Amino acid sequence: MSHRKVEAAVEAVAAPLAEARGLVLLDVAYRREGRRWFLQCVVDRPGGVTMDECAAFSQALDPVLAGVEGLDEDVVVEVMSPGLDRTLRNDREFDWFRGREVEVATFRPVEGRRRFVGRLEGLEDGDVVITDEEGAHRIPRDAVAKAQLYVRI
Structure with missing residues (x-):
């Protein structure tokens, strides 16, 4: 199996x-x-x-x-427990950690960038949505190389 x-x-x-x-x-x-x-x-x-x-x-x-x-x-x-800088691996985690700060790295540029840090708004229509001081960003789920909780030090 x-x-x-x-x-x-x-x-x-x-x-x-x-x-x-x-x-x-x-x-x-x-x-x-x-x-x-x-x-x-x-x-x-x-x-x-x-x-x-x-x-x-x-x-x-x-x-x-x-x-x-x-x-x-x-x-x-x-x-x-998930830990402070948990890597988000599945859709359930993208929902559970809604409202938390995350860092998202992408396989390819999205909006001209490959790294986003902001508040996780969740998944919408196959996109990871985060907001930062520039506004909302929609990152296609299949473009996400790594997403993890972000801890400011």
Whole structure:
């Protein structure tokens, strides 16, 4: 079974479990590093999530993972918060982090630029929309090389 199918199967059992605990499952990644398989689940809630909540969710998730086809039986499960400079990987994250400052780098110039920093307005008609002091910018989703939360220091 492909790792994408395993991720989808894990998401199907993990999302309702997260919701029951007042959390939102933002991302699931299943990857091999050397001989070991890792399953990374990113959870959040308004106001943030604590390490204790991540640990409790991991413990609750462990028994339900036994029924996921294709998941390595010795998988290392990591449950974490998105972090301050989280890379946005899926549409759910573009929605969840609406209103936050983001940095978007593009594969090709958009509006004559390849880098945008501003407030994430979300996804609209296949475009990432951000606003800055110059106004609103629509960046085609397929032009986005990387988008991440932006932390001013």
